[in-house]
Amino acid sequence: MFKMPVYHAPDFTREPLASAPNAxxxxxxxxxxxxxxxxxxxxxxxxxxxxxxxxxxxxxxxxxxxxxxxxxxxxxxxxxxxxxxxxxxxxxxxxxxxxxxxxxxxHENGFAVPRDDIEGDDWGAPGDGGELAGEDAFVFRQGRSRETSFARDYDRLYELLRYEREHGKIVWVMGPAFAFNADARYAMQAMVENGYVDGIMAGNALATHDLEGSMFHTALGQDIYTQQPYRNGHYHHLDVINRVRRSGSIEQFVCDYGIRTGIVSACVRNNVPMVLAGSIRDDGPLPEVVGNVYDAQGAMREMVSGATTLICLATTLHTIAAGNMTPSYTVTEDGTVRPVFLYAVDISEFAVNKLLDRGSLAATTIVANVQDFITIVARQLGVI
The missing domain is CATH 2.40.420.10 (conserved putative lor/sdh protein from methanococcus maripaludis s2 domain)
Known part of the structure; x- marks a missing residue:
């Protein structure tokens, strides 16, 4: 079962901290x-x-x-x-x-587990897997690669998500890969509908192609199940953008066209907020996309505020941005200091290790196809 790591505050009564000057x-x-x-x-x-x-x-x-x-x-x-x-x-x-x-x-070790307290199911600090390294100077597979076993990470994630659904705030940072696969869209929709999503941060592409999937069963003109191209399918996402802009908002579009499937529709129907950050390469974009990069960063920062778990999926730049603005801790309303759990999932080893290289050390990284990842997670949580 999930066990919240306990924060160990510094002892400010001991030297040299006791006699330290004011800042x-x-x-x-x-x-x-x-x-x-x-x-x-x-x-x-x-x-x-x-x-x-x-x-x-x-x-x-x-x-x-x-x-x-x-x-x-x-x-x-x-x-x-x-x-x-x-x-x-x-x-x-x-x-x-x-x-x-x-x-x-x-205070970088506030959530570290003292060696004498380690048990098999201790969670420990975010990103350390719950156990401290042994005394050996050399051990295999300390990095994260396609050869790494992620089974324990998945099991811990299931426990964490069940806990956070009741006690925390779960934010998902998503690339457009989800919108290109029918099973992944269905799984993420189910996660939203079952309370495992408190916010989504993404770009214009995820929302556009997810809505395209809802309206045409395609993404960039290809069937999201068979991958077969449709005649003039390259117009589909442009037609969707145009229709959303005619409706005036994503919410109104979902209402106007009776959209009942997909990630975006699930967010609208369940009042889950989305921050859609714009890009210089965007088509359209959709009305809610924030075109000014600093306004987008501010909106992302506001959504991250109070988040207790972030899961970043197949979007390198959004992942790094979210990692840089997410602390390793948060302070709850009752004054308790608790960890913020950060996961990064990508099929590219470079992408997940880039997050670590940027200094976001308290992260659990998983090398996986995110379409498979979300389907596995949704099934293990019993929502599909």
């Missing part, structure tokens, strides 16, 4: 420009000492600044803000060290 702070003098020497965040929990107290940012992300703000009573708290969103007057934390010397402490 240095500088005022922003121009919108979108951080003061020289600003501290840039990681994906891990980071504490800042303000007014003699170590304080944790409740929401974080990689490559942003830490702003010291104060509530109505004057009590300080930490906001993590992308530099482009800094405003004149913001008080930004300065410092390039992370062990307390400058009032900043990065």
């Amino acid at each position: 240095r702070i500088a005022r922003v003098v121009r919108d979108g420009v951080a003061p020289e020497g600003f501290h840039s965040t990681s994906m891990f929990p980071e504490y800042v000492k303000v007014d003699g107290v170590w304080r944790l940012a409740k929401q974080s992300r990689m490559d942003a600044s830490m702003v010291v703000a104060r509530d109505d009573a004057g009590a300080p708290f930490i906001r993590v803000v992308e530099n482009r969103n800094l405003k004149q007057g913001d008080q930004v934390v300065l410092g390039r060290t992370e062990r307390g010397e400058e009032g900043i402490y990065l």
Whole structure:
């Protein structure tokens, strides 16, 4: 059974943290420009000492600044803000060290399982499989490749999704591969309808070709089951885009044409939000697609906020983007610090390892065809 990893906070009563100075702070003098020497965040929990107290940012992300703000009573708290969103007057934390010397402490092992506490079913920190490495200096297959056994990862994922459906927020980051396969569309539709999806982040292509599948049973003019091309099938997705734009929105299109199948229709009918980020190569696009890249990033960041599990599937750039804006932890309403689980699934070893190379270390990566992956997951969860 799933067991939530316990967060072990730093002991700030011990030296050198006990006598560490307050963090240095500088005022922003121009919108979108951080003061020289600003501290840039990681994906891990980071504490800042303000007014003699170590304080944790409740929401974080990689490559942003830490702003010291104060509530109505004057009590300080930490906001993590992308530099482009800094405003004149913001008080930004300065410092390039992370062990307390400058009032900043990065706590990368907060969810690690002490060696004496390891049991066969312990989950451990996100991405570590629940067990610590042995004492051997050399072991085979420490990377993630087509030769890796992913059976344990699948089993853990089933447990996690069952738990998160009741207690968390599950966000899926999806490439268009799902829309090209009838079984994958059906499986993902069932995941939405059975409460395993709290949000979807994707591009114009996923939504367009999924709606094409709903209307014509094709994707890019090929039958989504037999892969046989239709005469003039290359018009299908363009006709869909045109009709959605005529309706004015995806939701209205689903209503106007009585669309009852597919991922997008399931999201509309079950009030599951979608963030569709635009691309310079998009056709149309659909009305809801966010064309400004920074507005799209902001919308993605808002959806990631509060997420407890992200599953990124067959979309390298979206996966890296989501990984960079997703911290390894989140703070719940009752103040509990809990991990954020991040999965990356792709048929390409390069794609999943790229996420790790970018510094998103707390990720579980699986090399698989995502169409097969989602069908397996849906069947094991009993939704199809």
